[in-house]
Amino acid sequence: MWNWSGSDLKLRLTLRVAAVSTLCFAAISGYFLIDSDRSVRARIAAVADVAAKTLELQQSKIQWLNNTRSEFPDLDSVAASVMTPGLCLAFRSNSGEISQRFCGGAQTDKAAPPLAFAALYRRLFDPGREAVRPVVSRGNAIGEAVAWIDPAVPTAEAWHDAGRLMAVFMIALPLLCALVYAALARALRPTRLIRDGLERIAAGDLTARLPPFDLAELSAIGDVFNHLAERLAAALSDRNALTQKLILVQDDERRHLARELHDEFGQSLAAIRALAASARLTAAQDCPPLLAECDGIARTATDMMEALRGALFRLRPPDIDELGLAASLEGLIAGWNGRSRGQPRFEIAISGSFERIPASTGANLYRIVQEALTNAAKHAGATRVMLRLEMRETAPSGGDGEIALAIDDDGRPGDLPVKTGMGLLGMRERVAALGGRLSFEAGQSNGSSLRVIVPVAVSPDATPVERAA
Incomplete structure (x- = not known):
């Protein structure tokens, strides 16, 4: 069964156009078959009318001349003018006996239709049905002029016409689908911009x-x-x-x-x-x-x-305006290591200069690091915590830059900082206030990673430094 939930809109519309085109083709084919059957029946009925009128004239002529030796019925003249392949013409007396009969041979240049198509066509249209017209003389019916056609002939003609329509359809449908798909692709091209x-x-x-x-x-x-x-x-x-x-x-x-x-x-x-x-x-x-x-x-x-x-x-916290962000964070790390009873488990690596960043930026970053270290040490039970702080210049001439903060620990999984203290929500609020981005990932086995990117104006005369503790 076709799954429409993830299909392309252009493909779905093209398939619908193809389905509608197929239905239209089926309707047109049915119309042509019905019209062809109607034409055949009208032609047979006309032949039967001509035959009945001709026989009535022959009977009137015999009676008027009182010529009992004249042949009746004589359908030679009618058969010579109306006979077509598969057409049969006959005179049937009141007793049901066929007195004269003419049949045209079936065409041999057309392929025989499949049995399924022949059976369906004969069930729908009954192509062998007779057209009967009474022959009247002096007010009394003396017989019937009968015309019919061999069922194999209209069936073969219908199959031949359907085959030609099918060939045209098989050529036109792919071209139509290709044109519709191309037109839809061009019309829906702006949806990429929307996405x-x-x-x-x-x-x-x-x-x-x-x-x-x-x-x-x-x-x-x-x-x-x-x-x-x-x-x-x-x-x-x-x-x-x-x-x-x-x-x-x-x-x-x-x-x-x-x-x-x-x-x-x-x-x-x-x-x-x-x-x-x-x-x-x-x-x-x-x-x-x-x-x-x-x-x-x-x-x-x-x-x-x-x-x-x-x-x-x-x-x-310490006065960041006086000490600077880097020195304040180094002091924070040293304080945590000092409370670890001689087993340092906090590391810090700083790259770049942070001397000219706004005071609000430095204070917010300090608070974020402070909260993250508290969560890692007290609530996640981390034994190793790594803090990385980097100043990146996004423009070669200085001016625009960003501060990248990364904190990795090996604490217990599932202890998200959102459950403790200011938590992840408070960190996000501070980062959002600075116009930055924050992401937090907790590992399946152990450990978690916090990433913060904050845009900042970098002074061109700031001296880059690199240090690790």
């Missing part, structure tokens, strides 16, 4: 526009496409602006929270440590059994101070 435009839109290129088309239907589609692209571009621009504002508010809130924790909670922990030290001095003199409790309070306060430092570091 390319849709693919560009799906890839995030909202600058894609369609040119005007000659066909009114395709031109309407192009207008709707262009309007939709403009609306999407405007909506994306508004969304990016809103995202940037939300990110700024979020970062300000984080800085404010970090400052409050440092000023209030940090000072409280420092006071607890000082009180624990003072209490230890007093306990050493007056109550030695309390030394263990004082030391425990001091250790707890110290652990809380370390946890607070980690939280402050995540809430308020």
Whole structure:
């Protein structure tokens, strides 16, 4: 059974044209066969009429001359003028006896039709049916003039005519299909532009526009496409602006929270440590059994101070404007390795200069790396994490460039960052606000890969550097 779901539109329309053409050919062939049978029957009926009139004149002449020796019936004159191949002419008396009969021989130059066609044709048209006309003399019927044709003759003629029509059809149909397919291919050529435009839109290129088309239907589609692209571009621009504002508010809130924790909670922990030290001095003199409790309070306060430092570091990253993106990321990697208890599992490779990138770009990239490392280390249980940061120039003269960020780890599969913290959604929002692209792939066995491409204006006097840690 033909599967139409994935077939080409041009092929489908061409096949439909071929099917309609076949039906039209069948209808035309049927019309010709019916018309041919009607013509044959009309000719036989005319022959029977002529024969009946001739016999009536002969009978009248015999009666008028009272010539009983004249031959009756005499169909020689009629047969000589109307006889054709396969035609039979006879006079049948009232008793049913055939008094005279003439038959023309069948043509031998035409091939015999197939038995199936002959049986079908005879069932549909009954070509051997007789045409009967009464012969009347003095108001009484004295017999019948009968004309018929051998069924093999019209059957062979019908097969011959059908064969010629079939030959014409077999030549015309492929030519018609080829012309229709070519015309459809030319008319539907703009659909490639529409598909390319849709693919560009799906890839995030909202600058894609369609040119005007000659066909009114395709031109309407192009207008709707262009309007939709403009609306999407405007909506994306508004969304990016809103995202940037939300990110700024979020970062300000984080800085404010970090400052409050440092000023209030940090000072409280420092006071607890000082009180624990003072209490230890007093306990050493007056109550030695309390030394263990004082030391425990001091250790707890110290652990809380370390946890607070980690939280402050995540809430308020180093000043990227002063240190730069590369140095800030190297410090982030060093901090993670420092917390790995002597087993470094984080690596970083930096290529290119990041001194002149906008502050917002550097801050967002830092946050993305920070979130990705947290997900890989704490939630995916990765033992090795590789960070690559590269500045690429897309124009030989400088100006336009892009930052490529790649993070690969060997963590557990299925632990997508979308389930933890800011997650993949937050990363996508930051990348979208920068006008970039993000992709995340989790391996079937283990590990995952994060790829980020962010466009950026590259200063021509920036000095490229390469370093790895």
